[in-house]
Amino acid sequence: MKITDAKVFVGGPAKNYVTLKIMTDQGVYGLGDATLNNRETLPAKYLQDYLIPNLIGMDPRRSEDIWQFFYRGAYFRRGPIAMAAYGAIDMALWDIKGKLANLPVYDLLGGKSREGALVYAHATGADLEDLMDSIAHYTEAGYRAVRVQCGIPGMPTASYAVPEEKGAKHFITDYSGIRPKVESWDSETYMRFMPEALMRIRDRFGPDLKILHDVHHRLTPREAAAFAKEVEPARLFWLEDPTPAEDQDALRLLRQHSTVPVAIGEVFNSIYDCNKLIENELIDFIRIAATYAGGITHARRIVDLAALHHVRTGFHGAPSHSPICMAAHAHLNAWAPNFGIQEYLVLGTPECDALFPSDHRMENGMVHVSDAPGLGVAFDEEEATRYEYTPGSHPVVRLEDGTMWNY
Numbered sequence: 001m002k003i004t005d006a007k008v009f010v011g012g013p014a015k016n017y018v019t020l021k022i023m024t025d026q027g028v029y030g031l032g033d034a035t036l037n038n039r040e041t042l043p044a045k046y047l048q049d050y051l052i053p054n055l056i057g058m059d060p061r062r063s064e065d066i067w068q069f070f071y072r073g074a075y076f077r078r079g080p081i082a083m084a085a086y087g088a089i090d091m092a093l094w095d096i097k098g099k100l101a102n103l104p105v106y107d108l109l110g111g112k113s114r115e116g117a118l119v120y121a122h123a124t125g126a127d128l129e130d131l132m133d134s135i136a137h138y139t140e141a142g143y144r145a146v147r148v149q150c151g152i153p154g155m156p157t158a159s160y161a162v163p164e165e166k167g168a169k170h171f172i173t174d175y176s177g178i179r180p181k182v183e184s185w186d187s188e189t190y191m192r193f194m195p196e197a198l199m200r201i202r203d204r205f206g207p208d209l210k211i212l213h214d215v216h217h218r219l220t221p222r223e224a225a226a227f228a229k230e231v232e233p234a235r236l237f238w239l240e241d242p243t244p245a246e247d248q249d250a251l252r253l254l255r256q257h258s259t260v261p262v263a264i265g266e267v268f269n270s271i272y273d274c275n276k277l278i279e280n281e282l283i284d285f286i287r288i289a290a291t292y293a294g295g296i297t298h299a300r301r302i303v304d305l306a307a308l309h310h311v312r313t314g315f316h317g318a319p320s321h322s323p324i325c326m327a328a329h330a331h332l333n334a335w336a337p338n339f340g341i342q343e344y345l346v347l348g349t350p351e352c353d354a355l356f357p358s359d360h361r362m363e364n365g366m367v368h369v370s371d372a373p374g375l376g377v378a379f380d381e382e383e384a385t386r387y388e389y390t391p392g393s394h395p396v397v398r399l400e401d402g403t404m405w406n407y
């Protein structure tokens with residue numbers, strides 16, 4: 001069996017997705033997601049210029065060897081661009097493998113460990129009152145877990161992922177051009193406001209709601225430890241990215257001072273970014289995504305290491321990823337013995353469903369994986385002709401005096 005061709009599509013409704021389609025001599029094809037948010041053309045180019053010409057003629061069933069060939073063969077290893085490109089190939093090969101076996105990918109991984117995967121939604125508010133309305137909207141829709149982000153008095157754009165003005169829809173990526181907007185940040189103001197706000201949310205919604213909060217890499221290790229200690233009474237489900245994650249030792253101080261569960265890893269792309277965090281049991285949830293972490297093959301290795309250390313999964317599921325990556329997560333979530341929760345935003349808009357038809361479904365705050373062979377998601381190439389690449393950028397963050405900070 002041989003790979004005969006592969007194509008890359010860049011574009012999509014409201015944002016750019018990088019979609020890979022691998023064709024074989026037996027008529028079976030596979031789909032993968034290489035979307036690297038705000039840098040979408042780069043994994044696409046890597047696929048087109050180097051990886052696809054090498055893929056043609058390879059046996060698609062040998063997904064492990066193909067992964068090793070590209071990872072080791074590159075010589076210069078890892079990095080988000082390369083890992084997203086390998087990730088797309090790997091997902092497509094698992095899709096093909098499932099279609100050949102006539103089995104959903106979760107069965108190839110070891111079968112279902114649960115009936116549905118708990119998800120969390122994103123609630124945001126320009127102020128606390130606005131945020132309470134947004135949380136109520138999701139709890140009324142059946143969500144049992146909600147991530148809460150709130151504007152801070154006196155610093156309207158200071159807290160990550162908050163609408164600029166009341167009622168405005170928030171898109172993190174600004175597609176009006178390639179130059180980023182600048183937001184401002186002050187850790188002291190944030191640390192004075194947020195613990196009390198989280199406590200008020202807990203009081204208002206009661207003990208059962210799972211409340212998550214994302215610090216988006218903004219605090220120093222000492223600040224993060226102080227903050228984590230202060231938010232303990234709100235009994236968060238998790239505190240996400242309290243410090244910049246590339247320093248794996250930064251979490252030690254937090255662990256000495258607080259028992260708040262910590263989630264980290266949405267910017268990681270390899271097991272070597274999180275092995276110390278996992279082995280030293282400095283985190284409770286690992287936030288990798290199948291796309292950035294080199295596909296199902298490498299993500300599964302991270303999930304297995306995490307399982308040895310009581311670390312559960314919480315795969316990144318921001319609109320950064322296409323429904324193909326979310327389908328890969330649905331299969332990993334159905335299987336992983338150490339599943340924790342799934343961030344859930346992508347599926348559901350009519351345009352997105354038309355481009356990526358699937359019967360993975362959300363019900364009562366849980367995702368139910370599709371039983372179709374392979375990944376269980378399709379790609380409508382006719383629909384895809386409606387979209388093209390649109391340059392855009394995340395905001396950047398500066399302190400009041402102009403110093404660059406972490407977005």
Ligand code: CS2
Nearest residue numbers: 037172214266317318320343
């Ligand atoms: C965020 C992301 O979902 C999250 O937890 O931190 O939305 C992140 O900002 C984007 O994926 C960046 O592209």
Ligand code: MG
Nearest residue numbers: 214240241266
């Ligand atoms: Mg995050």
